Amino acid sequence: MVLSRRASAFLxxxxxxxxxxxxxxxxxxxADERSFAGGTAQPFFLVHLVLVVVSLAIGTALGVLGVRGWRGARGARAA
Structure with a gap:
């Protein structure tokens, strides 16, 4: 499957x-006061940390797919 340049740019x-x-x-x-108590990370912080890590992983994967699609679209036009 070859992505269009527009779809690749979006990704x-x-x-x-x-x-x-x-x-x-x-x-x-x-910085939120609910994140730590007594120097220990609270569930509030841990849940949000997982959310951030997963979101960054998904964002990275989409960005990589976009770059690969952009390069593939360039090669498909040349062929």
Whole structure:
């Protein structure tokens, strides 16, 4: 399957967006008073940490697919 350049650009944008938004979200959760008690991470923080890690993994995968699709579309046009 060959992705169009438009679809590939969208996937790249989603991947980049994930890497802009989720680290900011994690910094905000880290600073929240509900995240730590007595120096120990609370379930509130741990749940959000898992959410951030999974979202970054998905964003990375989509970005990689977008880059591969972009390169594949360029090769398909040349052929």
């Amino acid at each position: 790249i944008a989603v991947g980049l967006w994930s890497w802009v938004i989720w680290p900011t979200f994690l910094r905000n959760i880290w």
